[in-house]
Amino acid sequence: MQGLKMTTEPMVSVVIATYNMGQYLPDAVSSVLAQNWTNLEVIVVDDGSTDNTSDRMEVFNGNPRVRYIPTENRGQPKAKNRGLNEAKGEFIAFCDADDLWDPKKLHVQMPHFNDPTVGVVYSEVTYIDQDGNPITKPQPYERHSGKVTNNLVVKNFVPFGSAVIRRRCLEQNGCFDEALPMGIDWDLWLRYSVDWHFTYAPEVTYIYRIWPGQMSKNFRGRYDNAFRILNKFLDNHPNAINESLKARAWADMYISRGMAVAGGEDLFWEPLKDIFNGLRRDFSYMPAWRALIKLILRRA
Known part of the structure:
Protein backbone atom coordinates (compact mmCIF):
# COMPACT_ATOMS: atom_id res chain seq x y z
CA MET A 1 0.00 0.00 0.00
CA ILE A 210 -23.63 -13.97 12.38
CA TRP A 211 -27.10 -14.17 13.89
CA PRO A 212 -30.01 -16.65 14.06
CA GLY A 213 -32.33 -14.74 11.71
CA GLN A 214 -30.00 -14.40 8.75
CA MET A 215 -30.53 -16.18 5.45
CA SER A 216 -31.45 -19.86 5.82
CA LYS A 217 -28.51 -22.21 6.09
CA ASN A 218 -29.84 -24.27 3.21
CA PHE A 219 -26.69 -26.20 2.39
CA ARG A 220 -28.47 -28.55 -0.04
CA GLY A 221 -29.78 -25.56 -1.97
CA ARG A 222 -26.36 -23.93 -1.93
CA TYR A 223 -24.68 -27.00 -3.40
CA ASP A 224 -27.41 -27.56 -5.99
CA ASN A 225 -26.67 -24.05 -7.23
CA ALA A 226 -22.91 -24.50 -6.91
CA PHE A 227 -23.04 -27.53 -9.23
CA ARG A 228 -25.14 -25.48 -11.62
CA ILE A 229 -22.71 -22.53 -11.50
CA LEU A 230 -19.65 -24.70 -12.14
CA ASN A 231 -21.37 -26.40 -15.07
CA LYS A 232 -22.38 -23.05 -16.49
CA PHE A 233 -18.89 -21.58 -16.19
CA LEU A 234 -17.14 -24.55 -17.79
CA ASP A 235 -19.69 -24.68 -20.61
CA ASN A 236 -19.29 -20.97 -21.35
CA HIS A 237 -15.50 -20.89 -20.86
CA PRO A 238 -14.28 -24.35 -21.96
CA ASN A 239 -10.65 -23.21 -22.28
CA ALA A 240 -10.43 -21.21 -19.04
CA ILE A 241 -8.79 -24.06 -17.11
CA ASN A 242 -7.12 -27.35 -18.05
CA GLU A 243 -8.69 -30.79 -17.75
CA SER A 244 -6.76 -31.68 -14.61
CA LEU A 245 -8.06 -28.62 -12.81
CA LYS A 246 -11.60 -29.29 -14.02
CA ALA A 247 -11.35 -32.73 -12.42
CA ARG A 248 -10.10 -31.17 -9.18
CA ALA A 249 -12.91 -28.61 -9.16
CA TRP A 250 -15.52 -31.35 -9.55
CA ALA A 251 -13.79 -33.47 -6.92
CA ASP A 252 -13.88 -30.63 -4.41
CA MET A 253 -17.52 -29.95 -5.22
CA TYR A 254 -18.54 -33.52 -4.40
CA ILE A 255 -16.36 -33.66 -1.29
CA SER A 256 -17.69 -30.36 0.04
CA ARG A 257 -21.30 -31.35 -0.52
CA GLY A 258 -20.77 -34.76 1.05
CA MET A 259 -19.25 -33.32 4.20
CA ALA A 260 -21.93 -30.61 4.44
CA VAL A 261 -24.63 -33.29 4.29
CA ALA A 262 -22.76 -35.47 6.78
CA GLY A 263 -22.43 -32.62 9.25
CA GLY A 264 -25.85 -31.10 8.70
CA GLU A 265 -27.94 -34.26 8.67
CA ASP A 266 -25.70 -36.84 10.36
CA LEU A 267 -25.84 -39.14 7.32
CA PHE A 268 -23.21 -41.65 6.15
CA TRP A 269 -24.02 -43.43 2.91
CA GLU A 270 -25.00 -40.40 0.87
CA PRO A 271 -21.84 -38.46 1.85
CA LEU A 272 -19.76 -41.59 1.24
CA LYS A 273 -21.10 -41.75 -2.31
CA ASP A 274 -20.15 -38.11 -2.86
CA ILE A 275 -16.63 -38.72 -1.55
CA PHE A 276 -16.18 -41.67 -3.89
CA ASN A 277 -17.47 -39.55 -6.77
CA GLY A 278 -14.85 -36.95 -5.86
CA LEU A 279 -12.06 -39.54 -5.74
CA ARG A 280 -13.09 -40.90 -9.12
CA ARG A 281 -12.51 -37.47 -10.57
CA ASP A 282 -9.21 -36.77 -8.78
CA PHE A 283 -7.75 -39.78 -6.98
CA SER A 284 -4.79 -37.75 -5.67
CA TYR A 285 -6.88 -35.00 -4.07
CA MET A 286 -5.82 -35.14 -0.42
CA PRO A 287 -8.88 -33.32 1.01
CA ALA A 288 -10.97 -36.18 -0.36
CA TRP A 289 -8.95 -38.73 1.58
CA ARG A 290 -9.10 -36.63 4.73
CA ALA A 291 -12.87 -36.33 4.32
CA LEU A 292 -13.17 -40.09 3.90
CA ILE A 293 -11.19 -40.74 7.09
CA LYS A 294 -13.23 -38.17 9.00
CA LEU A 295 -16.49 -39.68 7.80
CA ILE A 296 -15.46 -43.21 8.77
CA LEU A 297 -14.21 -42.13 12.19
CA ARG A 298 -17.47 -40.31 12.82
CA ARG A 299 -19.34 -43.51 11.91
CA ALA A 300 -17.20 -45.70 14.19
Missing part, protein backbone atom coordinates in the same frame (compact mmCIF):
# COMPACT_ATOMS: atom_id res chain seq x y z
CA GLN A 2 2.93 2.40 0.46
CA GLY A 3 3.19 4.79 -2.46
CA LEU A 4 -0.24 3.92 -3.84
CA LYS A 5 -2.31 7.07 -3.92
CA MET A 6 -5.18 8.23 -6.10
CA THR A 7 -4.93 11.90 -7.08
CA THR A 8 -8.74 12.32 -7.04
CA GLU A 9 -11.64 10.47 -5.46
CA PRO A 10 -13.66 8.69 -8.15
CA MET A 11 -17.26 8.06 -7.18
CA VAL A 12 -18.05 4.75 -5.48
CA SER A 13 -21.63 3.48 -5.59
CA VAL A 14 -22.49 1.19 -2.66
CA VAL A 15 -25.37 -1.21 -3.27
CA ILE A 16 -27.33 -2.57 -0.30
CA ALA A 17 -30.11 -5.01 -1.16
CA THR A 18 -32.34 -5.62 1.85
CA TYR A 19 -35.32 -7.69 2.90
CA ASN A 20 -36.79 -7.38 6.42
CA MET A 21 -33.53 -6.11 7.92
CA GLY A 22 -34.93 -2.96 9.50
CA GLN A 23 -33.25 -3.73 12.82
CA TYR A 24 -29.76 -3.63 11.30
CA LEU A 25 -30.04 -1.65 8.05
CA PRO A 26 -29.52 1.88 9.48
CA ASP A 27 -26.25 0.78 11.08
CA ALA A 28 -25.08 -0.68 7.77
CA VAL A 29 -25.88 2.56 5.91
CA SER A 30 -24.26 4.69 8.61
CA SER A 31 -21.08 2.61 8.51
CA VAL A 32 -20.78 3.29 4.77
CA LEU A 33 -21.42 7.01 5.22
CA ALA A 34 -18.72 7.09 7.92
CA GLN A 35 -16.01 6.43 5.33
CA ASN A 36 -13.11 8.84 5.08
CA TRP A 37 -13.81 8.64 1.34
CA THR A 38 -16.42 11.33 0.66
CA ASN A 39 -17.31 10.80 -3.01
CA LEU A 40 -19.81 7.98 -2.61
CA GLU A 41 -23.49 7.19 -2.85
CA VAL A 42 -25.51 4.53 -1.05
CA ILE A 43 -28.28 2.80 -2.98
CA VAL A 44 -30.63 0.81 -0.75
CA VAL A 45 -32.97 -1.48 -2.70
CA ASP A 46 -35.76 -2.74 -0.45
CA ASP A 47 -36.91 -6.07 -1.89
CA GLY A 48 -40.50 -5.92 -0.64
CA SER A 49 -39.81 -5.80 3.11
CA THR A 50 -42.78 -6.29 5.42
CA ASP A 51 -41.08 -5.09 8.61
CA ASN A 52 -40.29 -1.51 9.67
CA THR A 53 -37.55 -0.98 7.07
CA SER A 54 -39.19 2.07 5.45
CA ASP A 55 -39.69 3.73 8.84
CA ARG A 56 -36.11 3.04 9.89
CA MET A 57 -34.79 4.55 6.66
CA GLU A 58 -36.53 7.88 7.35
CA VAL A 59 -33.48 8.96 9.35
CA PHE A 60 -31.67 9.38 6.02
CA ASN A 61 -34.38 11.54 4.42
CA GLY A 62 -32.73 14.58 2.88
CA ASN A 63 -29.27 12.99 2.76
CA PRO A 64 -28.13 13.50 -0.86
CA ARG A 65 -25.78 10.51 -0.65
CA VAL A 66 -28.53 7.99 0.19
CA ARG A 67 -31.19 6.70 -2.18
CA TYR A 68 -33.90 4.39 -0.84
CA ILE A 69 -35.71 2.38 -3.53
CA PRO A 70 -38.65 0.23 -2.33
CA THR A 71 -39.69 -2.48 -4.79
CA GLU A 72 -41.90 -5.54 -4.86
CA ASN A 73 -40.34 -8.76 -3.64
CA ARG A 74 -38.45 -10.25 -6.60
CA GLY A 75 -35.50 -11.95 -4.94
CA GLN A 76 -31.91 -11.09 -4.11
CA PRO A 77 -30.34 -11.16 -7.62
CA LYS A 78 -32.94 -8.80 -9.09
CA ALA A 79 -32.69 -6.45 -6.12
CA LYS A 80 -28.90 -6.28 -6.45
CA ASN A 81 -29.14 -5.74 -10.21
CA ARG A 82 -31.61 -2.91 -9.66
CA GLY A 83 -28.99 -1.30 -7.46
CA LEU A 84 -26.32 -1.81 -10.10
CA ASN A 85 -28.54 -0.27 -12.75
CA GLU A 86 -29.10 2.78 -10.53
CA ALA A 87 -25.42 3.19 -9.69
CA LYS A 88 -23.63 6.26 -11.04
CA GLY A 89 -20.12 5.52 -9.79
CA GLU A 90 -17.03 4.49 -11.68
CA PHE A 91 -16.63 1.83 -8.99
CA ILE A 92 -19.23 -0.36 -7.28
CA ALA A 93 -19.15 -1.83 -3.78
CA PHE A 94 -21.53 -3.87 -1.67
CA CYS A 95 -22.69 -4.17 1.92
CA ASP A 96 -25.22 -6.67 3.20
CA ALA A 97 -27.95 -5.01 5.24
CA ASP A 98 -26.93 -6.76 8.48
CA ASP A 99 -23.20 -6.15 8.13
CA LEU A 100 -20.87 -3.17 8.60
CA TRP A 101 -17.97 -1.44 6.90
CA ASP A 102 -14.79 -0.33 8.62
CA PRO A 103 -14.32 3.46 8.22
CA LYS A 104 -11.03 2.94 6.36
CA LYS A 105 -12.42 0.47 3.82
CA LEU A 106 -12.31 2.57 0.66
CA HIS A 107 -9.12 4.34 1.73
CA VAL A 108 -7.46 0.91 1.95
CA GLN A 109 -8.89 -0.70 -1.17
CA MET A 110 -9.34 2.00 -3.79
CA PRO A 111 -5.62 2.75 -4.44
CA HIS A 112 -5.20 -0.79 -5.79
CA PHE A 113 -7.26 0.24 -8.81
CA ASN A 114 -4.33 2.37 -9.99
CA ASP A 115 -3.45 -0.84 -11.84
CA PRO A 116 -5.83 -0.81 -14.85
CA THR A 117 -5.80 -4.62 -15.09
CA VAL A 118 -7.42 -4.93 -11.63
CA GLY A 119 -11.18 -5.39 -11.77
CA VAL A 120 -11.90 -6.55 -8.22
CA VAL A 121 -10.30 -5.60 -4.91
CA TYR A 122 -11.41 -7.55 -1.87
CA SER A 123 -10.31 -7.64 1.74
CA GLU A 124 -10.31 -9.59 4.97
CA VAL A 125 -13.34 -9.83 7.23
CA THR A 126 -14.06 -10.09 10.93
CA TYR A 127 -17.20 -11.31 12.68
CA ILE A 128 -19.74 -10.08 15.22
CA ASP A 129 -22.86 -11.59 16.79
CA GLN A 130 -26.41 -10.24 16.73
CA ASP A 131 -25.57 -7.71 19.45
CA GLY A 132 -22.35 -6.50 17.85
CA ASN A 133 -19.99 -8.50 20.07
CA PRO A 134 -16.82 -9.81 18.37
CA ILE A 135 -16.74 -13.49 17.40
CA THR A 136 -13.50 -15.39 16.87
CA LYS A 137 -13.79 -17.44 13.70
CA PRO A 138 -10.96 -18.91 11.62
CA GLN A 139 -10.80 -17.82 8.00
CA PRO A 140 -11.71 -20.92 5.98
CA TYR A 141 -9.88 -20.28 2.72
CA GLU A 142 -6.55 -19.05 1.44
CA ARG A 143 -6.86 -15.72 -0.38
CA HIS A 144 -5.35 -15.05 -3.82
CA SER A 145 -4.40 -12.13 -6.07
CA GLY A 146 -3.74 -11.76 -9.79
CA LYS A 147 -5.24 -14.17 -12.30
CA VAL A 148 -7.29 -16.20 -9.88
CA THR A 149 -9.47 -18.43 -12.07
CA ASN A 150 -7.48 -21.58 -11.25
CA ASN A 151 -8.01 -21.02 -7.52
CA LEU A 152 -11.50 -19.60 -7.71
CA VAL A 153 -12.91 -22.53 -9.66
CA VAL A 154 -12.14 -24.77 -6.67
CA LYS A 155 -13.13 -22.44 -3.80
CA ASN A 156 -14.94 -19.12 -3.62
CA PHE A 157 -12.44 -17.32 -1.40
CA VAL A 158 -13.77 -13.77 -2.03
CA PRO A 159 -15.98 -12.48 0.82
CA PHE A 160 -18.79 -10.85 -1.10
CA GLY A 161 -19.36 -7.72 0.95
CA SER A 162 -15.65 -6.94 1.06
CA ALA A 163 -15.39 -6.56 -2.72
CA VAL A 164 -15.12 -3.34 -4.71
CA ILE A 165 -15.41 -3.69 -8.49
CA ARG A 166 -14.64 -1.55 -11.50
CA ARG A 167 -17.72 -0.51 -13.47
CA ARG A 168 -16.13 -1.82 -16.64
CA CYS A 169 -16.44 -5.34 -15.20
CA LEU A 170 -20.20 -4.94 -15.30
CA GLU A 171 -20.14 -3.52 -18.79
CA GLN A 172 -17.84 -6.22 -20.11
CA ASN A 173 -18.85 -9.31 -18.12
CA GLY A 174 -22.38 -8.66 -16.94
CA CYS A 175 -24.37 -8.33 -13.71
CA PHE A 176 -25.77 -10.98 -11.38
CA ASP A 177 -27.47 -13.98 -12.97
CA GLU A 178 -31.12 -13.58 -12.02
CA ALA A 179 -31.82 -17.25 -12.74
CA LEU A 180 -29.68 -18.23 -9.73
CA PRO A 181 -31.35 -17.98 -6.32
CA MET A 182 -28.07 -18.61 -4.46
CA GLY A 183 -24.34 -18.45 -5.09
CA ILE A 184 -24.66 -15.39 -7.30
CA ASP A 185 -21.37 -13.91 -6.09
CA TRP A 186 -19.29 -16.97 -7.06
CA ASP A 187 -20.88 -16.95 -10.50
CA LEU A 188 -19.98 -13.26 -10.86
CA TRP A 189 -16.38 -13.68 -9.67
CA LEU A 190 -15.77 -16.62 -12.00
CA ARG A 191 -16.90 -14.58 -15.01
CA TYR A 192 -14.82 -11.57 -13.98
CA SER A 193 -11.74 -13.69 -13.30
CA VAL A 194 -11.43 -14.61 -16.98
CA ASP A 195 -10.63 -11.03 -18.03
CA TRP A 196 -9.59 -9.19 -14.88
CA HIS A 197 -7.04 -9.40 -12.10
CA PHE A 198 -8.20 -9.64 -8.49
CA THR A 199 -6.29 -7.99 -5.65
CA TYR A 200 -6.48 -9.10 -2.02
CA ALA A 201 -6.03 -6.39 0.62
CA PRO A 202 -5.20 -8.23 3.86
CA GLU A 203 -6.58 -5.48 6.10
CA VAL A 204 -9.91 -6.14 7.81
CA THR A 205 -12.40 -3.73 6.22
CA TYR A 206 -15.67 -5.68 6.44
CA ILE A 207 -17.59 -6.80 9.51
CA TYR A 208 -19.83 -9.81 8.99
CA ARG A 209 -22.71 -10.41 11.39
Whole structure:
Protein backbone atom coordinates (compact mmCIF):
# COMPACT_ATOMS: atom_id res chain seq x y z
CA MET A 1 0.00 0.00 0.00
CA GLN A 2 2.93 2.40 0.46
CA GLY A 3 3.19 4.79 -2.46
CA LEU A 4 -0.24 3.92 -3.84
CA LYS A 5 -2.31 7.07 -3.92
CA MET A 6 -5.18 8.23 -6.10
CA THR A 7 -4.93 11.90 -7.08
CA THR A 8 -8.74 12.32 -7.04
CA GLU A 9 -11.64 10.47 -5.46
CA PRO A 10 -13.66 8.69 -8.15
CA MET A 11 -17.26 8.06 -7.18
CA VAL A 12 -18.05 4.75 -5.48
CA SER A 13 -21.63 3.48 -5.59
CA VAL A 14 -22.49 1.19 -2.66
CA VAL A 15 -25.37 -1.21 -3.27
CA ILE A 16 -27.33 -2.57 -0.30
CA ALA A 17 -30.11 -5.01 -1.16
CA THR A 18 -32.34 -5.62 1.85
CA TYR A 19 -35.32 -7.69 2.90
CA ASN A 20 -36.79 -7.38 6.42
CA MET A 21 -33.53 -6.11 7.92
CA GLY A 22 -34.93 -2.96 9.50
CA GLN A 23 -33.25 -3.73 12.82
CA TYR A 24 -29.76 -3.63 11.30
CA LEU A 25 -30.04 -1.65 8.05
CA PRO A 26 -29.52 1.88 9.48
CA ASP A 27 -26.25 0.78 11.08
CA ALA A 28 -25.08 -0.68 7.77
CA VAL A 29 -25.88 2.56 5.91
CA SER A 30 -24.26 4.69 8.61
CA SER A 31 -21.08 2.61 8.51
CA VAL A 32 -20.78 3.29 4.77
CA LEU A 33 -21.42 7.01 5.22
CA ALA A 34 -18.72 7.09 7.92
CA GLN A 35 -16.01 6.43 5.33
CA ASN A 36 -13.11 8.84 5.08
CA TRP A 37 -13.81 8.64 1.34
CA THR A 38 -16.42 11.33 0.66
CA ASN A 39 -17.31 10.80 -3.01
CA LEU A 40 -19.81 7.98 -2.61
CA GLU A 41 -23.49 7.19 -2.85
CA VAL A 42 -25.51 4.53 -1.05
CA ILE A 43 -28.28 2.80 -2.98
CA VAL A 44 -30.63 0.81 -0.75
CA VAL A 45 -32.97 -1.48 -2.70
CA ASP A 46 -35.76 -2.74 -0.45
CA ASP A 47 -36.91 -6.07 -1.89
CA GLY A 48 -40.50 -5.92 -0.64
CA SER A 49 -39.81 -5.80 3.11
CA THR A 50 -42.78 -6.29 5.42
CA ASP A 51 -41.08 -5.09 8.61
CA ASN A 52 -40.29 -1.51 9.67
CA THR A 53 -37.55 -0.98 7.07
CA SER A 54 -39.19 2.07 5.45
CA ASP A 55 -39.69 3.73 8.84
CA ARG A 56 -36.11 3.04 9.89
CA MET A 57 -34.79 4.55 6.66
CA GLU A 58 -36.53 7.88 7.35
CA VAL A 59 -33.48 8.96 9.35
CA PHE A 60 -31.67 9.38 6.02
CA ASN A 61 -34.38 11.54 4.42
CA GLY A 62 -32.73 14.58 2.88
CA ASN A 63 -29.27 12.99 2.76
CA PRO A 64 -28.13 13.50 -0.86
CA ARG A 65 -25.78 10.51 -0.65
CA VAL A 66 -28.53 7.99 0.19
CA ARG A 67 -31.19 6.70 -2.18
CA TYR A 68 -33.90 4.39 -0.84
CA ILE A 69 -35.71 2.38 -3.53
CA PRO A 70 -38.65 0.23 -2.33
CA THR A 71 -39.69 -2.48 -4.79
CA GLU A 72 -41.90 -5.54 -4.86
CA ASN A 73 -40.34 -8.76 -3.64
CA ARG A 74 -38.45 -10.25 -6.60
CA GLY A 75 -35.50 -11.95 -4.94
CA GLN A 76 -31.91 -11.09 -4.11
CA PRO A 77 -30.34 -11.16 -7.62
CA LYS A 78 -32.94 -8.80 -9.09
CA ALA A 79 -32.69 -6.45 -6.12
CA LYS A 80 -28.90 -6.28 -6.45
CA ASN A 81 -29.14 -5.74 -10.21
CA ARG A 82 -31.61 -2.91 -9.66
CA GLY A 83 -28.99 -1.30 -7.46
CA LEU A 84 -26.32 -1.81 -10.10
CA ASN A 85 -28.54 -0.27 -12.75
CA GLU A 86 -29.10 2.78 -10.53
CA ALA A 87 -25.42 3.19 -9.69
CA LYS A 88 -23.63 6.26 -11.04
CA GLY A 89 -20.12 5.52 -9.79
CA GLU A 90 -17.03 4.49 -11.68
CA PHE A 91 -16.63 1.83 -8.99
CA ILE A 92 -19.23 -0.36 -7.28
CA ALA A 93 -19.15 -1.83 -3.78
CA PHE A 94 -21.53 -3.87 -1.67
CA CYS A 95 -22.69 -4.17 1.92
CA ASP A 96 -25.22 -6.67 3.20
CA ALA A 97 -27.95 -5.01 5.24
CA ASP A 98 -26.93 -6.76 8.48
CA ASP A 99 -23.20 -6.15 8.13
CA LEU A 100 -20.87 -3.17 8.60
CA TRP A 101 -17.97 -1.44 6.90
CA ASP A 102 -14.79 -0.33 8.62
CA PRO A 103 -14.32 3.46 8.22
CA LYS A 104 -11.03 2.94 6.36
CA LYS A 105 -12.42 0.47 3.82
CA LEU A 106 -12.31 2.57 0.66
CA HIS A 107 -9.12 4.34 1.73
CA VAL A 108 -7.46 0.91 1.95
CA GLN A 109 -8.89 -0.70 -1.17
CA MET A 110 -9.34 2.00 -3.79
CA PRO A 111 -5.62 2.75 -4.44
CA HIS A 112 -5.20 -0.79 -5.79
CA PHE A 113 -7.26 0.24 -8.81
CA ASN A 114 -4.33 2.37 -9.99
CA ASP A 115 -3.45 -0.84 -11.84
CA PRO A 116 -5.83 -0.81 -14.85
CA THR A 117 -5.80 -4.62 -15.09
CA VAL A 118 -7.42 -4.93 -11.63
CA GLY A 119 -11.18 -5.39 -11.77
CA VAL A 120 -11.90 -6.55 -8.22
CA VAL A 121 -10.30 -5.60 -4.91
CA TYR A 122 -11.41 -7.55 -1.87
CA SER A 123 -10.31 -7.64 1.74
CA GLU A 124 -10.31 -9.59 4.97
CA VAL A 125 -13.34 -9.83 7.23
CA THR A 126 -14.06 -10.09 10.93
CA TYR A 127 -17.20 -11.31 12.68
CA ILE A 128 -19.74 -10.08 15.22
CA ASP A 129 -22.86 -11.59 16.79
CA GLN A 130 -26.41 -10.24 16.73
CA ASP A 131 -25.57 -7.71 19.45
CA GLY A 132 -22.35 -6.50 17.85
CA ASN A 133 -19.99 -8.50 20.07
CA PRO A 134 -16.82 -9.81 18.37
CA ILE A 135 -16.74 -13.49 17.40
CA THR A 136 -13.50 -15.39 16.87
CA LYS A 137 -13.79 -17.44 13.70
CA PRO A 138 -10.96 -18.91 11.62
CA GLN A 139 -10.80 -17.82 8.00
CA PRO A 140 -11.71 -20.92 5.98
CA TYR A 141 -9.88 -20.28 2.72
CA GLU A 142 -6.55 -19.05 1.44
CA ARG A 143 -6.86 -15.72 -0.38
CA HIS A 144 -5.35 -15.05 -3.82
CA SER A 145 -4.40 -12.13 -6.07
CA GLY A 146 -3.74 -11.76 -9.79
CA LYS A 147 -5.24 -14.17 -12.30
CA VAL A 148 -7.29 -16.20 -9.88
CA THR A 149 -9.47 -18.43 -12.07
CA ASN A 150 -7.48 -21.58 -11.25
CA ASN A 151 -8.01 -21.02 -7.52
CA LEU A 152 -11.50 -19.60 -7.71
CA VAL A 153 -12.91 -22.53 -9.66
CA VAL A 154 -12.14 -24.77 -6.67
CA LYS A 155 -13.13 -22.44 -3.80
CA ASN A 156 -14.94 -19.12 -3.62
CA PHE A 157 -12.44 -17.32 -1.40
CA VAL A 158 -13.77 -13.77 -2.03
CA PRO A 159 -15.98 -12.48 0.82
CA PHE A 160 -18.79 -10.85 -1.10
CA GLY A 161 -19.36 -7.72 0.95
CA SER A 162 -15.65 -6.94 1.06
CA ALA A 163 -15.39 -6.56 -2.72
CA VAL A 164 -15.12 -3.34 -4.71
CA ILE A 165 -15.41 -3.69 -8.49
CA ARG A 166 -14.64 -1.55 -11.50
CA ARG A 167 -17.72 -0.51 -13.47
CA ARG A 168 -16.13 -1.82 -16.64
CA CYS A 169 -16.44 -5.34 -15.20
CA LEU A 170 -20.20 -4.94 -15.30
CA GLU A 171 -20.14 -3.52 -18.79
CA GLN A 172 -17.84 -6.22 -20.11
CA ASN A 173 -18.85 -9.31 -18.12
CA GLY A 174 -22.38 -8.66 -16.94
CA CYS A 175 -24.37 -8.33 -13.71
CA PHE A 176 -25.77 -10.98 -11.38
CA ASP A 177 -27.47 -13.98 -12.97
CA GLU A 178 -31.12 -13.58 -12.02
CA ALA A 179 -31.82 -17.25 -12.74
CA LEU A 180 -29.68 -18.23 -9.73
CA PRO A 181 -31.35 -17.98 -6.32
CA MET A 182 -28.07 -18.61 -4.46
CA GLY A 183 -24.34 -18.45 -5.09
CA ILE A 184 -24.66 -15.39 -7.30
CA ASP A 185 -21.37 -13.91 -6.09
CA TRP A 186 -19.29 -16.97 -7.06
CA ASP A 187 -20.88 -16.95 -10.50
CA LEU A 188 -19.98 -13.26 -10.86
CA TRP A 189 -16.38 -13.68 -9.67
CA LEU A 190 -15.77 -16.62 -12.00
CA ARG A 191 -16.90 -14.58 -15.01
CA TYR A 192 -14.82 -11.57 -13.98
CA SER A 193 -11.74 -13.69 -13.30
CA VAL A 194 -11.43 -14.61 -16.98
CA ASP A 195 -10.63 -11.03 -18.03
CA TRP A 196 -9.59 -9.19 -14.88
CA HIS A 197 -7.04 -9.40 -12.10
CA PHE A 198 -8.20 -9.64 -8.49
CA THR A 199 -6.29 -7.99 -5.65
CA TYR A 200 -6.48 -9.10 -2.02
CA ALA A 201 -6.03 -6.39 0.62
CA PRO A 202 -5.20 -8.23 3.86
CA GLU A 203 -6.58 -5.48 6.10
CA VAL A 204 -9.91 -6.14 7.81
CA THR A 205 -12.40 -3.73 6.22
CA TYR A 206 -15.67 -5.68 6.44
CA ILE A 207 -17.59 -6.80 9.51
CA TYR A 208 -19.83 -9.81 8.99
CA ARG A 209 -22.71 -10.41 11.39
CA ILE A 210 -23.63 -13.97 12.38
CA TRP A 211 -27.10 -14.17 13.89
CA PRO A 212 -30.01 -16.65 14.06
CA GLY A 213 -32.33 -14.74 11.71
CA GLN A 214 -30.00 -14.40 8.75
CA MET A 215 -30.53 -16.18 5.45
CA SER A 216 -31.45 -19.86 5.82
CA LYS A 217 -28.51 -22.21 6.09
CA ASN A 218 -29.84 -24.27 3.21
CA PHE A 219 -26.69 -26.20 2.39
CA ARG A 220 -28.47 -28.55 -0.04
CA GLY A 221 -29.78 -25.56 -1.97
CA ARG A 222 -26.36 -23.93 -1.93
CA TYR A 223 -24.68 -27.00 -3.40
CA ASP A 224 -27.41 -27.56 -5.99
CA ASN A 225 -26.67 -24.05 -7.23
CA ALA A 226 -22.91 -24.50 -6.91
CA PHE A 227 -23.04 -27.53 -9.23
CA ARG A 228 -25.14 -25.48 -11.62
CA ILE A 229 -22.71 -22.53 -11.50
CA LEU A 230 -19.65 -24.70 -12.14
CA ASN A 231 -21.37 -26.40 -15.07
CA LYS A 232 -22.38 -23.05 -16.49
CA PHE A 233 -18.89 -21.58 -16.19
CA LEU A 234 -17.14 -24.55 -17.79
CA ASP A 235 -19.69 -24.68 -20.61
CA ASN A 236 -19.29 -20.97 -21.35
CA HIS A 237 -15.50 -20.89 -20.86
CA PRO A 238 -14.28 -24.35 -21.96
CA ASN A 239 -10.65 -23.21 -22.28
CA ALA A 240 -10.43 -21.21 -19.04
CA ILE A 241 -8.79 -24.06 -17.11
CA ASN A 242 -7.12 -27.35 -18.05
CA GLU A 243 -8.69 -30.79 -17.75
CA SER A 244 -6.76 -31.68 -14.61
CA LEU A 245 -8.06 -28.62 -12.81
CA LYS A 246 -11.60 -29.29 -14.02
CA ALA A 247 -11.35 -32.73 -12.42
CA ARG A 248 -10.10 -31.17 -9.18
CA ALA A 249 -12.91 -28.61 -9.16
CA TRP A 250 -15.52 -31.35 -9.55
CA ALA A 251 -13.79 -33.47 -6.92
CA ASP A 252 -13.88 -30.63 -4.41
CA MET A 253 -17.52 -29.95 -5.22
CA TYR A 254 -18.54 -33.52 -4.40
CA ILE A 255 -16.36 -33.66 -1.29
CA SER A 256 -17.69 -30.36 0.04
CA ARG A 257 -21.30 -31.35 -0.52
CA GLY A 258 -20.77 -34.76 1.05
CA MET A 259 -19.25 -33.32 4.20
CA ALA A 260 -21.93 -30.61 4.44
CA VAL A 261 -24.63 -33.29 4.29
CA ALA A 262 -22.76 -35.47 6.78
CA GLY A 263 -22.43 -32.62 9.25
CA GLY A 264 -25.85 -31.10 8.70
CA GLU A 265 -27.94 -34.26 8.67
CA ASP A 266 -25.70 -36.84 10.36
CA LEU A 267 -25.84 -39.14 7.32
CA PHE A 268 -23.21 -41.65 6.15
CA TRP A 269 -24.02 -43.43 2.91
CA GLU A 270 -25.00 -40.40 0.87
CA PRO A 271 -21.84 -38.46 1.85
CA LEU A 272 -19.76 -41.59 1.24
CA LYS A 273 -21.10 -41.75 -2.31
CA ASP A 274 -20.15 -38.11 -2.86
CA ILE A 275 -16.63 -38.72 -1.55
CA PHE A 276 -16.18 -41.67 -3.89
CA ASN A 277 -17.47 -39.55 -6.77
CA GLY A 278 -14.85 -36.95 -5.86
CA LEU A 279 -12.06 -39.54 -5.74
CA ARG A 280 -13.09 -40.90 -9.12
CA ARG A 281 -12.51 -37.47 -10.57
CA ASP A 282 -9.21 -36.77 -8.78
CA PHE A 283 -7.75 -39.78 -6.98
CA SER A 284 -4.79 -37.75 -5.67
CA TYR A 285 -6.88 -35.00 -4.07
CA MET A 286 -5.82 -35.14 -0.42
CA PRO A 287 -8.88 -33.32 1.01
CA ALA A 288 -10.97 -36.18 -0.36
CA TRP A 289 -8.95 -38.73 1.58
CA ARG A 290 -9.10 -36.63 4.73
CA ALA A 291 -12.87 -36.33 4.32
CA LEU A 292 -13.17 -40.09 3.90
CA ILE A 293 -11.19 -40.74 7.09
CA LYS A 294 -13.23 -38.17 9.00
CA LEU A 295 -16.49 -39.68 7.80
CA ILE A 296 -15.46 -43.21 8.77
CA LEU A 297 -14.21 -42.13 12.19
CA ARG A 298 -17.47 -40.31 12.82
CA ARG A 299 -19.34 -43.51 11.91
CA ALA A 300 -17.20 -45.70 14.19
